[in-house]
Amino acid sequence: MHLLELQNLAKRFDPAQPPAVDDLSLRVEPGEIFGLLGPSGCGKTTTLRMIAGFATPDSGSVRLRDTDITALPPEKRGIGLVFQDYALFPHLSALRNVMFALPQLPRRQRRARALQLLETVGLHGHAEHMPDQLSGGQQQRIAIARALAADPALLLMDEPFSNLDAALRDSTRREIRAILKKANINAILVTHDQEEALSFCDRLAVMNHGRVEQIGCPERIYLHPSTAFVAQFLGRANLLDGVAHGHTADTPLGRIPIRPCSYGPVLLSLRPEHLSLGRPAAGCVDPDDVGSAGDSEHEVVSAGQVCAGVVTSREFRGHDLTYRVEYNGTAYIAHTDYTHGYHPGDIVQLIPREPAVVLEDSPGCRACSPHAVNHGQR
Numbered sequence: 001m002h003l004l005e006l007q008n009l010a011k012r013f014d015p016a017q018p019p020a021v022d023d024l025s026l027r028v029e030p031g032e033i034f035g036l037l038g039p040s041g042c043g044k045t046t047t048l049r050m051i052a053g054f055a056t057p058d059s060g061s062v063r064l065r066d067t068d069i070t071a072l073p074p075e076k077r078g079i080g081l082v083f084q085d086y087a088l089f090p091h092l093s094a095l096r097n098v099m100f101a102l103p104q105l106p107r108r109q110r111r112a113r114a115l116q117l118l119e120t121v122g123l124h125g126h127a128e129h130m131p132d133q134l135s136g137g138q139q140q141r142i143a144i145a146r147a148l149a150a151d152p153a154l155l156l157m158d159e160p161f162s163n164l165d166a167a168l169r170d171s172t173r174r175e176i177r178a179i180l181k182k183a184n185i186n187a188i189l190v191t192h193d194q195e196e197a198l199s200f201c202d203r204l205a206v207m208n209h210g211r212v213e214q215i216g217c218p219e220r221i222y223l224h225p226s227t228a229f230v231a232q233f234l235g236r237a238n239l240l241d242g243v244a245h246g247h248t249a250d251t252p253l254g255r256i257p258i259r260p261c262s263y264g265p266v267l268l269s270l271r272p273e274h275l276s277l278g279r280p281a282a283g284c285v286d287p288d289d290v291g292s293a294g295d296s297e298h299e300v301v302s303a304g305q306v307c308a309g310v311v312t313s314r315e316f317r318g319h320d321l322t323y324r325v326e327y328n329g330t331a332y333i334a335h336t337d338y339t340h341g342y343h344p345g346d347i348v349q350l351i352p353r354e355p356a357v358v359l360e361d362s363p364g365c366r367a368c369s370p371h372a373v374n375h376g377q378r
């Protein structure tokens, strides 16, 4: 049984505009922390609001533990909510903020249950503190304790870390993931922050224009993006046109390995960390000489040759270096370790270290087997 199943959900606010959510289907499994990731306006919050019952879908259904909850009011759904602004009562202590969410219990039990929930989120020792005596991360943990008071089947978190500064955001994210996992709480995180989604979620859906572009675990989506949008939204990507011949393709960088096996015109994604730089080999082409009159030796760059470009920028990032290299009018990005000593103006070879990924937006490409270009849900 799936924990949550969204089937063909659609929502349009303005008939003159494209739908905010367009035929969206996905499943969340028990025990999972699931992410909805995408740029601003792609429909993440509208999807979350339809799950919570604050927005009514134009069509489609929401099923929680095999029960259709599409028509149920929010308070009957058994779903908890955590917002980015915590929404704590400033005049109530941490304990009383949580007790407020337990009106159904007698006072003594309320106190005991609230203390238990504070313990779950690691704030037992802060029960009597007022919200303004707590850090943003601690306030968010109280908001989570409060959302867990009703023992929800699912916790929805809308950009819960975006009000925290960078250092606190990282540690709060780690702590809250550990809390949710330890207490076996199912959660859906909405975020536009790709690093947050990759590190916090077990699986995620990447959304664009109200639709799901790809669903899968973070590694899978990062290493095997299905579309150019996913490749570029999750980090940086070099996009290359090519013609595939099975496990290789002819591209502007020469003949390079690809995956999965394909034939015909392809669009490829190559992560910057999968492109390394080297000193140009003897006989490698100086880009300024390519096609220059009277230099027959260098006039044509043959397929299969790994070619040389010019370093146009070098960005030191501590753990690695980012280079921009211009070759034949195209800028390529390469991440290398910090021991590389190239500088703007240097002539370097661009060397793919991993196979480039064939994207589903490839024009007219044929996969070697029916499933080879299916990037799947997991």
Ligand SMILES: Nc1ncnc2c1ncn2[C@@H]1O[C@H](COP(=O)(O)OP(=O)(O)OP(=O)(O)O)[C@@H](O)[C@H]1O
Pocket: 013, 014, 020, 038, 039, 040, 041, 042, 043, 044, 045, 046, 047, 192
């Ligand atoms: N109540 C509403 N009335 C009219 N249009 C709306 C309403 N809510 C959302 N929209 C529109 O629907 C689209 C999707 O909005 P939504 O808030 O779901 O996106 P999002 O991905 O959550 O964006 P963000 O990350 O900026 O919050 C946007 O174009 C938005 O302007």
